[in-house]
Amino acid sequence: MILTVTLNAALDVTYRVPRLLPHTSHRVTGATERPGGKGVNVARVLAALGHQVTATGFAGGAVGAVVRELLAADPGVTDALVPCADTTRRTLAVVDEASGDTTQFNEPGPQITPAEWARFLTRYEELLAGARAVALCGSLPPGVPVGAYAVLVRTARAAGIPVLLDTSGEALRRGVAARPEMIKPNAAELAELTGSRDPLPATRDARRRGAHAVVTSLGPAGLLAATADGTWQAAPPRPLSGNPTGAGDSAVAGLLSALTEGLDWPARLTRAVALSAATVHAPAAGEFDPRTYEEVRGSVKVTAGQAG
Amino acid sequence: MILTVTLNAALDVTYRVPRLLPHTSHRVTGATERPGGKGVNVARVLAALGHQVTATGFAGGAVGAVVRELLAADPGVTDALVPCADTTRRTLAVVDEASGDTTQFNEPGPQITPAEWARFLTRYEELLAGARAVALCGSLPPGVPVGAYAVLVRTARAAGIPVLLDTSGEALRRGVAARPEMIKPNAAELAELTGSRDPLPATRDARRRGAHAVVTSLGPAGLLAATADGTWQAAPPRPLSGNPTGAGDSAVAGLLSALTEGLDWPARLTRAVALSAATVHAPAAGEFDPRTYEEVRGSVKVTAGQAG
Known part of the structure; x- marks a missing residue:
């Protein structure tokens, strides 16, 4: 089984509008919802490729319930999300049908309590027992310590399981130092990590910071x-x-x-x-x-x- | 008791963003939710004024459940919403904190089946038995017949209960013909109904179309x-x-x-x-x-x- 971790899982909502005009009122012509957050997306692609996948992270409130319900419709992904009291975030993509452009709104995510974080760590260790690889993906919800990914990388490494880390900013900086098997930054995330906008030297620099392999998009x-x-x-x-x-x-x-x-x-x-x-x-x-x-x-x- | 009808009840979501820039990504700095739809708003104000109020209409799916939960937090409003299989709509107001302006997105609402509409009519007649006045408010969700308000006005009138109708477009045009006690159009709704943009003659014209009283905002x-x-x-x-x-x-x-x-x-x-x-x-x-x-x-x- 491959384990994917999405601490800040989401309900991805897409609105289609004929034309986006700021400061006016719009009739939404199409609204769709799918379970989201980077690790959940990774899990669904892995399942489509025929892999056994387990998705963990946090889900809470009415929005979290919808995420779990939609996830249950994908038979390839096992839901191991850990409940939290606060509500899972939504992301909203507003698609302007005239231009095809998208305007994105991202809610920050649920406030995770120290007890919930401790509960997650216990669950994560249990799930690692059956995992052949781990993907740690996306942003950290409020309340989760900024060094969270470093802890999760070290725990997986101690269990001998390769980890791919895909995040940004300070969470990436700290996670890289714990020596994950792979990171997959895009150009902007890599520049933020290394201070260089030149992909080849920056990719190599990121390796020197701790990742065994750096794959830059x-x-x-x-x-x-x-x-x-x-x-x-x-x-x-x-x-x-x-x-x-x-x-x-x-x-x-x-x-x-x-x-x-x-x-x-x-x-x-x-x-x-x-x-x-x-x-x-x-x-x-x-x-x-x-x-x-x-x-x-x-x-x-x-x-x-x-x-x- | 005063009865308010919100056939297209909503979850009103408000996002605050530092500045709205179309075709970019935004971090939502504040997200709030409240039960909405015009009749639900009317009910909450009536309750705050000390009246006994019952709110009916449709609520369905995960969003409908949140609306009902939030409504339950208002002790002055009795929830008599009728369940529907499809999901209650959200409305989204994006507030640009730099300008204070709001950009609005309105989902169309749940698809109401003929059986659900029939169930609502039965419930409405039951509720009328205890009502001293009725407010019929807002848009019609998909599937509800466009002449719905005319039916609801006639049923209330037959029971001797005064009706205030607050809607727009064809739903207003048909509802007015059923002779409600009052309508409360704004200038745009009145112009659409009467073809005149001059408030006094248009208000009088709307009376001639059937409303006992017309109060134009x-x-x-x-x-x-x-x-x-x-x-x-x-x-x-x-x-x-x-x-x-x-x-x-x-x-x-x-x-x-x-x-x-x-x-x-x-x-x-x-x-x-x-x-x-x-x-x-x-x-x-x-x-x-x-x-x-x-x-x-x-x-x-x-x-x-x-x-x-």
Whole structure:
């Protein structure tokens, strides 16, 4: 089983409006809801790839109940979310149908009490017993200590289980120092961590800060990996147009599934790039298009660089 | 007891953001929820005035459950909402803290089945047995026949109970023809009903279409009433700045409470204008400020016009 952790799980709401005009009133023409938060997205992609997946983190209140109900509709994902008293956050994407552009609103998330955090740590240790790999994903809800990911990385490492950490800011900085197997920053997160906007030196710098491997997302240009085995760049055969929401989460699912299958770095990166491309190209945000996945993964271009 | 009907009840969500920038991502700094829909707002104001109130309409799904839970926290309002299978709508107000302006998003509401509508009609007749007055408020959710308010007006009239109808568009046009005791359009709704933008002739025209009395909201300028007893304009002593959300619902509560207390038109209009002003002046949208209410109701200026 692969374990995904989403401490700040969410209900992702999408509104479609004919045209977004600030300071006016809009009739929402379409409203959809899906379970969200990066780790939940990763779990759903892993399940679609045929992996056994367990999703943990926190869920609370009426919104948390909806997240769990929607998650139950995905037979591939086992729900191991830990209840919290405060309410799970919503994220809202308002899609302007005239331009196709999206305006995003993210609630901060539930206030987690020290007792709830302690309960989560106990549950996490129990779940690790059956896990072959762990993904730690996304922001920390209020109340969770900023060093939370460092604790979770160390606990998994002590149990001999590889960890992929995908977060940002101070949570990433502290988590990296605990030496996760992999991190997957995008260019902005990497720049914030290292102070450099030049992807190759910054990716290598991030490795020196503690991650065994750093896979930087370069958007439509693919992935750049600095690892103990070397440096690679992997790019899709052509840039795909579409909605990039969830593309990073699909890359995490690709990297982690390939890791548990014992594939080498070029094969891991190929899968991650193809899944990202298939997510950008899917009709619904955060889903992936299986046909694009099959098509792209035969033609991802992986270029080896100098040893990392 | 006063009965309020909110066929399209809502969960009113308010997001505060530092500045609204379309097509970017926003961290929501404050998120609040309250039970909403015009009739629910009217019920809460009536309860605050000390009246026994029962709120009916539809509530369904996870959002409907939250509406009912929040409503239960108001001891003055009896919840007689009828369950529906589809989910109650949310409305979202995004407040730009830099400008103070609000951008509104309204979901359409639940799809009501013919069986649910029939169930509502039965419940409505039961509730009428104990009602001294009825307020029919707001939009119709999908699936409810467009002539719904005409049916509800006729049923109440047959039971000898006065009805105030506060809606818009085709639902108003059809409802008016069933001869409600009062309607309370704003200037835009009145113009849509009558084709005239001149408030006095349009208000009188709306009476000829069937309403026994028409009370038109003129925004900060107060109310204009055309009734069988005459025509009046009622204005606050000074324009009050603030958030006009809910001011119309407070006016409805003022008119209806004064009607059940047997007050004459100048006293009804005075109460409605003072409650509206106190709502505009309240710190939270849709609440009213009791001090402003007491202060303004001593100084509302009511001017009699020609017999309506």
